[in-house]
Amino acid sequence: MDPKQERALLKRAxxxxxxxxxxxxxxxxxxxxxxxxxxxxxxxVEDIVADAFLTVVDKLDTFQWRGKGSFAAWLFRIVRNRxxxxxxxxxxxxxxxxxxDLPDLASGALSPADAFAQKERFAHLRRLIETLSPRRREVxxxxxxxxxxxxxxxxxxxLDERTVASHLCRGLKDLHRRYMDEVKREVxxxxxx
Amino acid sequence: xxxxxxxxxxxxxxxxxxxxxIAKGGDDRHxxxxxxxxxxxxxxxxxxxxDGFRKRLGNRLVAGMREGAVHKEDQGVSERSKGWRVxxxxxxxxxxxxxxxxxxxxxxxxxxxxxxxAVGYAVAPAVGRLFQQEAGLQHVEQADLVQExxxxxxxxxxxxxxxxxxxxxxxxxxxxxxxxxxxxxxxxRVTLTEDDTVxxxxxxxxxxxxxxxxxxxxxxxxxxxxLSFDASPVEGAPEELDLRLTMELREIxxxxxxxxxxxxSSSDPAxxxxxxxxPMPQEDVVGTFAFDFSVPFIPGRVAEVNQTLEAAGVTMKLxxxxxxxxxxxAYLRFDPPTEVETSWTSIVTLKAPGERKSREYFYxxxxxSPVHIYGFPASLYxxxxxxxxxxxxxxGTELVPxxxxxxxxxxxxxxxxxx
Numbered sequence: 149m150d151p152k153q154e155r156a157l158l159k160r161a162x163x164x165x166x167x168x169x170x171x172x173x174x175x176x177x178x179x180x181x182x183x184x185x186x187x188x189x190x191x192x193v194e195d196i197v198a199d200a201f202l203t204v205v206d207k208l209d210t211f212q213w214r215g216k217g218s219f220a221a222w223l224f225r226i227v228r229n230r231x232x233x234x235x236x237x238x239x240x241x242x243x244x245x246x247x248x249d250l251p252d253l254a255s256g257a258l259s260p261a262d263a264f265a266q267k268e269r270f271a272h273l274r275r276l277i278e279t280l281s282p283r284r285r286e287v288x289x290x291x292x293x294x295x296x297x298x299x300x301x302x303x304x305x306x307l308d309e310r311t312v313a314s315h316l317c318r319g320l321k322d323l324h325r326r327y328m329d330e331v332k333r334e335v336x337x338x339x340x341x
Numbered sequence: 342x343x344x345x346x347x348x349x350x351x352x353x354x355x356x357x358x359x360x361x362x363i364a365k366g367g368d369d370r371h372x373x374x375x376x377x378x379x380x381x382x383x384x385x386x387x388x389x390x391x392d393g394f395r396k397r398l399g400n401r402l403v404a405g406m407r408e409g410a411v412h413k414e415d416q417g418v419s420e421r422s423k424g425w426r427v428x429x430x431x432x433x434x435x436x437x438x439x440x441x442x443x444x445x446x447x448x449x450x451x452x453x454x455x456x457x458x459a460v461g462y463a464v465a466p467a468v469g470r471l472f473q474q475e476a477g478l479q480h481v482e483q484a485d486l487v488q489e490x491x492x493x494x495x496x497x498x499x500x501x502x503x504x505x506x507x508x509x510x511x512x513x514x515x516x517x518x519x520x521x522x523x524x525x526x527x528x529x530r531v532t533l534t535e536d537d538t539v540x541x542x543x544x545x546x547x548x549x550x551x552x553x554x555x556x557x558x559x560x561x562x563x564x565x566x567x568l569s570f571d572a573s574p575v576e577g578a579p580e581e582l583d584l585r586l587t588m589e590l591r592e593i594x595x596x597x598x599x600x601x602x603x604x605x606s607s608s609d610p611a612x613x614x615x616x617x618x619x620p621m622p623q624e625d626v627v628g629t630f631a632f633d634f635s636v637p638f639i640p641g642r643v644a645e646v647n648q649t650l651e652a653a654g655v656t657m658k659l660x661x662x663x664x665x666x667x668x669x670x671a672y673l674r675f676d677p678p679t680e681v682e683t684s685w686t687s688i689v690t691l692k693a694p695g696e697r698k699s700r701e702y703f704y705x706x707x708x709x710s711p712v713h714i715y716g717f718p719a720s721l722y723x724x725x726x727x728x729x730x731x732x733x734x735x736x737g738t739e740l741v742p743x744x745x746x747x748x749x750x751x752x753x754x755x756x757x758x759x760x
Contacts, residue, residue, distance in 0.1 A: 173399070176390070176395055176398075177387075177389070177390070180389070185388070197390070198401075201398060202401075244557075273382075273383060281701055317355050320359070320379070327379055
């Protein structure tokens, strides 16, 4: 979204439903995807996403525009706080979430088998991401699923932008290495059978 | 520039590829097994919300904005009583619903009515596999420190089997299974006590049905769970603990009359906004299960550190480290001076002798200033010598609007010996 357009929408969002709806439509998929990777279970994701957006609307008048990306950083600060609250209340933990409880993936009409395979892929990636250190995990998730730029992530996490870039690269390399290790192991197991 | 953060050329290329991949929604021209291919795979694996939920929430926001008091009215939507959406069917980490004394009395009275049968039961692999999912539990499992219990009770067609337990100075862990009719969902409110002492629940996880992730396959209607409780209320070093696990089991009954969520979802402000209210699911109490059992207690090693350091104007004290086979805990004390009420946590890492890398803390047992207790579930019991605990940064959240984040960079680096 163009920063000027976003700023104009933000000015009107407290009083114009259309402006609020446009902001919501733009950010909802990103918030949902990020929260899904953090929390897993679709019902918990919905709880947190709803709570976060309600907070956003409630506190919109306190938001101060500080340039491009400042709203995204503010929004995701609220989302991250909600996720932290969720874990602080002793929910979720390192939960093993059954596949049927995970959110669906973005796709068109799928056969049940394909939908299942997609969920398996999501569960697998999510589990890999959970093996990263909390900071690297956060950077990867905010970049890939929150859709935040490195600069916005740096602002959100109070890090240097180069540090964010470094965490992103190294986090991805770690993930890829672990992913390939698992692929090789699976191939080896199949050959053994 | 700090050399640590200087990006190598290849990393810069990777960053550019990431940007391109995200922009193109996961273009995979490099092949699935390459690093770039993996990034593309990640980009393509995006969870998507149920469309009905998205529309209902959008409507709710707009309607609330019009009313001018969305959040104040509802105080959030999750599992609260306004009932405009279906809350979670099963919380993996249930909190005790009632005061312990109530549960204790309820357990005592209902216990007389229960069909109680402690039966020998071959340990199902599911709970054992769950123990393998965390380094600390994996270690106690391998060291044969877990007490097998195999206690079963059946109430109203639902069987709960308390399979195993473990206790040390940091935590008490129980593993159990719940078996009920296929298609039924349950929520357990679990309390662990020893006489008048209540052990707060800290973490937990579990699975129901089939989980390919953890290679656990349970018959329909069956779930396996592992819960950890804070053992710090245990006084002294008893040889064993005589515990009571009380579980109030409730069946979650989905609403029978769910309205169609598709209408009223238009974003056209000219149309009246209709907020679809879904009925809340009902919860029917199945019964209360009460298990009495004993488990050996491992006192662990305590390093009384009592070191005080100052950085960023904040005095921090590492009081002690408690090392047990399943977990290591650091007891810190700090309370940064602030103008407004602020909730503080910290970024803490721990390095034990012989470890190549520091490990970040897994969860906070307590994080309310001035007491901050951080748990590292790992097998560090045999590590003796010089340890290093580093608090890199304090992270505060102001508890009054506009809820700014406050960060205080340290580090506070504690070096000490653990005998």
